[in-house]
Amino acid sequence: MRTLRDVPIGGTATVLRLRGAGALRRRIMDMGITKGTVVYVRKVAPLGDPLEVTVRGYELSIRKSDAENVEVADDEPTRA
Amino acid sequence: MNTTIALAGNPNSGKTTMFNDLTGSAQYVGNWPGVTVEKKEGALRGHPGVIVQDLPGIYSLSPYTSEEVITRDYLVNERPDAIINIVDGTNLERNLYLTTQLLELGIPTIVALNMMDVVKKSGDTIDRERLAHKLGCEVVETSALKGIGLKEVAERAAAYGLNRPNMELPHVFTGSVEHAIAHIEESIEDRVERPLLRWYAVKLFERDEGVRSALGLPGGTMEHIERHIADCERELDDDAESIITNQRYLHVRHIVDECVRHRRSGIKMTTSDRIDRVVTDRILALPIFATVMFVVYYLSVTTVGTFVTDYTNDTIFGEFVHGGLSSWFESMAVAPWLTGLVLDGIVGGVGAVIGFVPQMLVLFLMLALLEDCGYMARVAFIMDRIFRRFGLSGKSFIPMLVGSGCSVPGIMASRTIENERDRRMTVMTTSFIPCGAKMPIVALFAGAIFGGAWWVAPAAYFIGVAAVVVSGIILKKTRAFSGEPAPFVMELPPYHVPAMGNVLRSTWERGWSFIKRAGTIILVSSVVLWFLQSFGLSDGRLAMVEDNNGSLLAAIGNVVAPLFAPLGFGGWKPAVATFTGLIAKENVVGTFGVLYGFAEVAEDGAEVWANIARDFTTLSAFSFLLFNLLCAPCFAAMGAIRTEMHSRKWTAAAIAYMTVFAYAVSLMVYQFGSLAAGKGFTPWSGVAVLALAALLYMLFRQPRADHAGAIRFQRKVETHG
Numbered sequence: 001m002r003t004l005r006d007v008p009i010g011g012t013a014t015v016l017r018l019r020g021a022g023a024l025r026r027r028i029m030d031m032g033i034t035k036g037t038v039v040y041v042r043k044v045a046p047l048g049d050p051l052e053v054t055v056r057g058y059e060l061s062i063r064k065s066d067a068e069n070v071e072v073a074d075d076e077p078t079r080a
Numbered sequence: 081m082n083t084t085i086a087l088a089g090n091p092n093s094g095k096t097t098m099f100n101d102l103t104g105s106a107q108y109v110g111n112w113p114g115v116t117v118e119k120k121e122g123a124l125r126g127h128p129g130v131i132v133q134d135l136p137g138i139y140s141l142s143p144y145t146s147e148e149v150i151t152r153d154y155l156v157n158e159r160p161d162a163i164i165n166i167v168d169g170t171n172l173e174r175n176l177y178l179t180t181q182l183l184e185l186g187i188p189t190i191v192a193l194n195m196m197d198v199v200k201k202s203g204d205t206i207d208r209e210r211l212a213h214k215l216g217c218e219v220v221e222t223s224a225l226k227g228i229g230l231k232e233v234a235e236r237a238a239a240y241g242l243n244r245p246n247m248e249l250p251h252v253f254t255g256s257v258e259h260a261i262a263h264i265e266e267s268i269e270d271r272v273e274r275p276l277l278r279w280y281a282v283k284l285f286e287r288d289e290g291v292r293s294a295l296g297l298p299g300g301t302m303e304h305i306e307r308h309i310a311d312c313e314r315e316l317d318d319d320a321e322s323i324i325t326n327q328r329y330l331h332v333r334h335i336v337d338e339c340v341r342h343r344r345s346g347i348k349m350t351t352s353d354r355i356d357r358v359v360t361d362r363i364l365a366l367p368i369f370a371t372v373m374f375v376v377y378y379l380s381v382t383t384v385g386t387f388v389t390d391y392t393n394d395t396i397f398g399e400f401v402h403g404g405l406s407s408w409f410e411s412m413a414v415a416p417w418l419t420g421l422v423l424d425g426i427v428g429g430v431g432a433v434i435g436f437v438p439q440m441l442v443l444f445l446m447l448a449l450l451e452d453c454g455y456m457a458r459v460a461f462i463m464d465r466i467f468r469r470f471g472l473s474g475k476s477f478i479p480m481l482v483g484s485g486c487s488v489p490g491i492m493a494s495r496t497i498e499n500e501r502d503r504r505m506t507v508m509t510t511s512f513i514p515c516g517a518k519m520p521i522v523a524l525f526a527g528a529i530f531g532g533a534w535w536v537a538p539a540a541y542f543i544g545v546a547a548v549v550v551s552g553i554i555l556k557k558t559r560a561f562s563g564e565p566a567p568f569v570m571e572l573p574p575y576h577v578p579a580m581g582n583v584l585r586s587t588w589e590r591g592w593s594f595i596k597r598a599g600t601i602i603l604v605s606s607v608v609l610w611f612l613q614s615f616g617l618s619d620g621r622l623a624m625v626e627d628n629n630g631s632l633l634a635a636i637g638n639v640v641a642p643l644f645a646p647l648g649f650g651g652w653k654p655a656v657a658t659f660t661g662l663i664a665k666e667n668v669v670g671t672f673g674v675l676y677g678f679a680e681v682a683e684d685g686a687e688v689w690a691n692i693a694r695d696f697t698t699l700s701a702f703s704f705l706l707f708n709l710l711c712a713p714c715f716a717a718m719g720a721i722r723t724e725m726h727s728r729k730w731t732a733a734a735i736a737y738m739t740v741f742a743y744a745v746s747l748m749v750y751q752f753g754s755l756a757a758g759k760g761f762t763p764w765s766g767v768a769v770l771a772l773a774a775l776l777y778m779l780f781r782q783p784r785a786d787h788a789g790a791i792r793f794q795r796k797v798e799t800h801g
Contacts, residue, residue, distance in 0.1 A: 018322065023144035029325040030140035031569050032174050035318075037329075042353075046365040047465040050568060052356075056173040059353075059572040061461050063468070066569060 002074050004039060004053070004067035012040045013072035020069045032056040033070055083130045083241030085234075086155065088182055089166030090175050091137030091498075092573040094194045096582055097224040098166055099134045102234055109589055112136075115146045116500050116726045126231075127238045133160060139174065141181045143290035146500060152290070155185050156276065161241035163189040164233055166224075169199040169206060170574070172340065176215070176332045180252055183217060184282055186275025188240035188247060190218045192233045197223040202350075203343030211339040216249040225579060249278070252331045256315055257323060260308040261285055267301050285309055286321050352574035356458070365462055372455065373481055380443035381485030388438035393431060401427055417624055420614050421607070429606030433599045436488050436716060437591055443482060443489045444587040447496055451586075452578035456496055457570065464568060470552025471561060472509075473502035480548065483510040484541070486517070487713050491720040492594055501561050505552060507724045508734040511713040512547035514540045517665035521708050523684035524669050528692035529701040540709055547710055551741065554778040598719025605715040609663050612636065629675060633659060646764040647707060647743065648700030648750040658707070664714050699757070703750040710742035744771045 007013045015037045018025050032055050033039060040054040050063040087102075089095045100107075103122025112119045120134035135154060136147035143149060155163070165182050167175040182189055191212075199206060212219040218236060222229030251258055264281040272280050272295070283291040284305055297305075309320050316323055358364055402423055409419045450456045456475065463474035475497045483490025490510045497503040514522070519537065526536035555561045612633040616625040625631050637656035644650050644658075653675045660667040666683070673681030676691045685692075696704065712718065712735045722731040751768030755761065 023142075026140075026142050026144055026321065026325070027569050029322065030142060030177070031571070032177070032329065034326045034329050035322070036326075043360065044362075045360065045461050045465065046362050047462065049465045050461065052360070052461070052572060056171075058171045058174060059356075059574075061457075061464075061568070061570045061572055063464070063568045 002072050004033075004041070004051075004062070004070035004072055005064050007039075007041045007072060009041055009043055012038055014038050016071045016073055018070055024066070025069065028062070028066065028070065031060055032058075033060075039070075039072070083127075083162075083238060084133055084158070084160040085124065085130060085162045085164055085237045085241070086133045086135055086160040086187075087164050087166065088135045088151065088155075088178070089137065090139055090168060090171070090178060092571060093137070093166045093168040093171075093175060094224040095134070095137060095166045097579055098164075098192065098194070098222070098230065099132065100581060100585060101224060101227060101230050102132050109593070111726050112146075112150045115150065116503060116724070117146055117150055124234055124238065127234065130238050130241065138178065140178060143288050149290065155182075155187060156279070160187060162237040163187050164192055164237050165189055166192045166194050166222075169193050169195045169221075170202070172206075172336050173329065173332050176335060177328055179215060180328055180331065183215065183247070183249055184279040186247075186277075186279065188217075188237075188245050190220060190233060190237050190240070191215065192222045192224075192229070193219050194222045194224055196221045196228070197226055205341045207339045207341075211335065214250065214335045214338060216247060218245075253324070253327045256312055257285070257327060260312045263308045264305050267304055268295070268297065271295065271297070282324065285312075286324050350574060352454075355575050356572070359455075360458055360461060365458075369459070369462055372450075373478070376443070376446050376450070376478070377481055377485065380439060380446055380489065381482060384439075384442050386439065388442070389435050392438055393435040401431070417614075420610065420624065424614070425607040425610035426603070428610065429603040430599075433595060433602045433716070433719070436486075437595060439486070440489045440492055440594060441587055441591045443493060444590045445583065447478070447493055448583040448586045449578050451496060452576075452583050454573050454575040457572050460570060461572060468568065470549050471502070471505055471556030472548075472552050473497045473499060473506070476502065476506040479506050479510045480513050483513045483515060485515065487511045487513075487515045487717040488598075488720045490515075491717060491724055492590065494724055495590065504725065504730060504734075505555055505561060507721055508555070508737060509548045509551045511717055511721075511738060512551065512710055513544040514709055515665065515713075515717075517714065518709055520666045520669045520683050520685070521661075521705065524672070524689075524692065525696075525701050525705050527684055527686060528689035529696060529698055540705070543706065543709065547741065547745075550775075550779065551737075554775075555737075557778065557781060594720065594723050597723040598716065601719040601722055602715050605718075606663060609633070609660070609715075613660070634675075644707075646751070646767065647746040648703040648754075649696065649707075651695065653695070654704055658704075658711070661708055662712065662715055664716075665708070668708060699750055699753040702753070703746040706749055707742045707746040710738060710745060712739045712742075744775065748772055748775075 002013075004013065004015075015033055015035055017035055018028060018033070020028075037055060042052045042054050042059070044051050045061075050061045051067055053060050053062060087095060087099055099120060099122070102124055104125045106125070107120060107122035110119045111117060117136050122132050122134075124130040124132050133154070135151045138145075138147050138151050141148055141152045143152075154160075163182055163185075165179050167179060179189075179191060193206065193208065193211070196206075208219050208221055220229050220233045220236065222233060224230065253261065261278075261281045264284050265277050268280060268284070269277065280291060280295065284295075285308075287309070292302075312323065313320055318326070359368055405427065406419065406423055409423070447456070450459070459477065460474035463477045465474075467474050467476050476494070478496070479490045479494040481490075482493050487510055490513070491507055494503050494506040494510065497506060518540070522537050522540045526532055530536050613631050614624055615622055615632050616630040617623075617632070617635065618625075618630065634652060634656050637652040637659065641650050641652045641655040644655055649655075653672065656675060657668045657671040660671040669683065669685040670681060672685055672688050672692065676688045678687050681687045692701070713721075718731070718735060721734050722728070725731045725734065747764070748768045748771055751762075751765045752772075755765055
C-alpha cells in the first residue's frame with residue numbers, strides 16, 4: 001500500500017485513508033489531510049526529515065514516520 | 081455587568097496582533113491553571129465593561145491537546161457572551177474547519193476575515209456576504225496589521241453581549257449523520273442546556289472521551305447512542321471520528337468553492353515559497369541557519385548583551401548604587417550587619433536579577449523577530465531530526481546554544497517551544513551545557529590537575545551535550561513525559577515582515593515575567609547565602625565573620641561534606657565551594673581562594689593550584705568537576721526555571737533531577753575509576769554499580785505503552801477492507 005512517505009519530492013498524491021488512532025491520527029486529519037485530499041510533496045528538510053507538503057493551500061511539515069500513516073492512491077502523475 | 085468576548089482562531093492567523101490592537105496596553109498575562117499555556121485577557125478599548133479573553137491558538141476542538149481542552153472547557157463552562165473567530169483569509173479551508181466547530185457551541189460568533197490585504201494583493205476575491213450566509217454567522221473583513229475593520233468587529237461582538245443574535249446554523253453533515261446526531265440530541269435533551277445540545281451530540285457521535293466523562297450518561301443511553309453511531313459507521317464504511325472530520329472539510333470545501341474566486345489555480349509559488357526555496361534548500365539551509373544563529377548569539381551574548389549587562393553590574397550597581405549606599409552608610413555609621421545585609425545581600429541579589437535583564441531583552445527581541453517573521457518554524461523544521469530522538473524539539477537548539485553563554489537567557493528562550501512536554505524537557509536539560517560561569521571551574525582544574533591540558537574544556541562541553549542527550553532519552557520514557565505522542569505536524573506559516581508592536585510587546589512581557597518570577601527566588605536565596613557566609617558562631621554566639629573560614633556556611637559544609645565522600649571529595653572546603661557555586665558558578669574558584677587563605681584570586685584560581693593539587697587526586701578532581709558542571713544551576717538559573725515551568729513542583733523536580741544526575745555520574749566516575757586504579761571493592765562501589773544498572777535500564781527500556789490521561793483517548797480503529 002502506497003503511503004505519503006513513498007511519494008517522491010515534487011509529486012502529488014490523493015489521500016485514501018489514515019492509519020493509526022487517537023491523537024496521532026486526529027491531528028493529521030484536523031490539519032486537513034483527509035480522504036480525497038490532494039497533497040503535494042514540496043521538499044524534504046536538509047537533514048532528511050521531516051517533509052514539507054502543500055495541503056489545502058498551505059505549507060505543512062510532517063515527519064516521515066507520521067507520513068507513513070497516510071495511505072495514498074497508487075498511480076499519480078508527477079506534477080510540478 | 082461585564083461582557084466577555086472570547087478570541088479564538090488558528091495559530092498564525094493574526095490573533096495576537098488583533099488582541100493587542102483591541103486591548104492596547106490594558107492586558108493581563110498569566111497562565112491557565114495547571115499547564116504552561118499562556119492566558120491573556122484585557123479590557124476592550126473604547127468599551128468600558130467589556131473584557132477580551134484570548135484563547136490559545138488551535139486548529140480544532142479535539143480532546144487531545146492542552147490548548148484544545150483549555151479552549152473547549154472555557155467556552156462550554158464559562159460561556160462568554162460572544163466569540164470573535166479570527167480566520168486567515170489566505171488559508172480559508174483549515175481556518176473554517178475550526179469555525180464550524182465553534183459555531184456548534186451555541187455562543188454568538190462573529191468571523192473576522194483577517195489578512196484581507198494579502199488576499200486582495202493575491203488577486204483572489206472572497207464573497208463576504210455569501211460566506212456569512214453559508215456559515216450562518218456574521219463576517220467582517222479585517223486586516224489586523226493595517227488596523228482595518230477591528231472597530232467594527234469589536235462593536236458587533238460587544239453588541240452580542242446585550243442582544244443575542246439568532247444563529248441559524250446550516251447543516252454541515254450528510255443525511256445519515258445528521259439523522260444520527262438528531263437521535264443523540266433527543267437522548268440527551270433533558271440533560272444539557274439547549275445552546276450546547278448540538279455540540280454535545282456531535283462530540284458524542286465522535287465518541288469524544290472528554291465529553292463522555294463530563295456528561296456521565298447512564299449505560300442504557302450510551303448503548304442507544306452507540307447503536308446509532310455504529311449504524312452510520314457501517315453505512316459509510318468508516319469510523320465516526322473520520323466521518324465527522326471528513327464531512328466537515330467537505331462542507332468547508334463546498335463553502336470555499338462557492339465564495340472564493342482564485343486568480344490563479346494549481347500549486348501556487350508565493351513569495352514565501354520563493355524565500356523557502358533558498359532558506360530550506362538542502363544545501364543552503366544549514367549555512368544560512370548557522371549564520372542566523374551566530375548573529376543571535378553574537379548580539380545577545382557576546383556583544384550587546386554582555387556589554388549592557390557588564391555596564392549594569394559594574395557601573396550602575398557597582399559604582400552608583402553600591403558605592404553610593406556604602407558611603408552613605410559609612411557616614412551614618414550604620415551597623416556592619418545592616419550594611420552587609422543591604423549592600424551584599426539585597427543589592428547584590430537585586431543586582432543579580434537586574435543584571436540579567438538587558439541581555440535577556442536583547443535575546444527576547446531577536447527571538448520575537450525570528451518568531452514573528454516566520455523563521456522560527458523553519459528552525460524547528462531544520463533541527464527536528466536531531467532533537468526529536470532525544471525527546472526535544474527542533475526549537476530546543478536555541479536555548480542550548482544561548483545556554484552555552486549563560487543558562488538564564490537560554491532557559492528563558494525555551495518559551496518559543498509550543499509543546500509543553502518538549503518545553504519542560506528543554507528547561508530541565510539546558511543547564512547541562514556548560515555556561516560561561518562554569519568555565520573558570522574548568523580552568524581551575526585544568527590548570528591545577530591536568531597541567532593545563534587542551535582537552536579539558538572541550539571535554540566539559542562534550543559531557544554537557546551527552547548529559548542532555550542521555551537525559552532526553554531517559555526522561556522521554558518516564559510517565560511524566562511520555563504519553564500520546566502528538567505527531568510532529570507543524571504549519572510553516574508564510575514569511576512576513578515582523579510587526580514591531582507585537583515584537584516589542586512580547587519582548588517586554590517576557591523580560592518583565594522574568595523579573596517578577598525569577599526575581600523572588602534570586603533575591604531570597606542571595607540574602608540567605610549572604611547570611612550564611614557572613615555570620616558564624618564564635619563563643620557560641622552569632623557574630624559576623626571575615627570570610628568563609630568561620631562562617632555558618634562552612635559549618636554546614638562540614639556537616640554535609642561526608643555526603644560527598646563517595647564522590648571522592650569529602651572535605652569541607654569542596655562542599656562549601658560547591659554551595660557558593662549556587663549563587664554564581666564562578667564563585668567556586670573565588671571560594672577556594674578564600675578558604676586557602678587568598679582574599680582574591682585570578683579567574684582561573686592560579687594562586688591555589690598547588691593547594692588543589694595537594695587536596696585532590698586526578699580522579700577526585702574530575703569527579704568534583706563533573707558534579708559542579710552538572711548539578712543544580714545558580715539561583716538565577718533556578719529562577720529562570722521557575723519562570724518557565726509555571727509550577728513549584730516542576731521547578732523542584734528539575735533541580736532535584738540535575739543534582740541527582742550529577743551525583744550519580746560523579747559517583748560512578750569516582751568509584752569505577754578507583755576500582756580501575758586497583759582500590760578494593762567497597763559498599764559504595766556496589767552502589768555505583770547499581771546506579772549504572774539503573775541508568776542503563778532507563779536508557780534502554782521499552783517506553784510505557786498505555787497511559788491514563790484525562791485528556792487522552794485512544795481507540796483501536798477497526799481496519800476496513
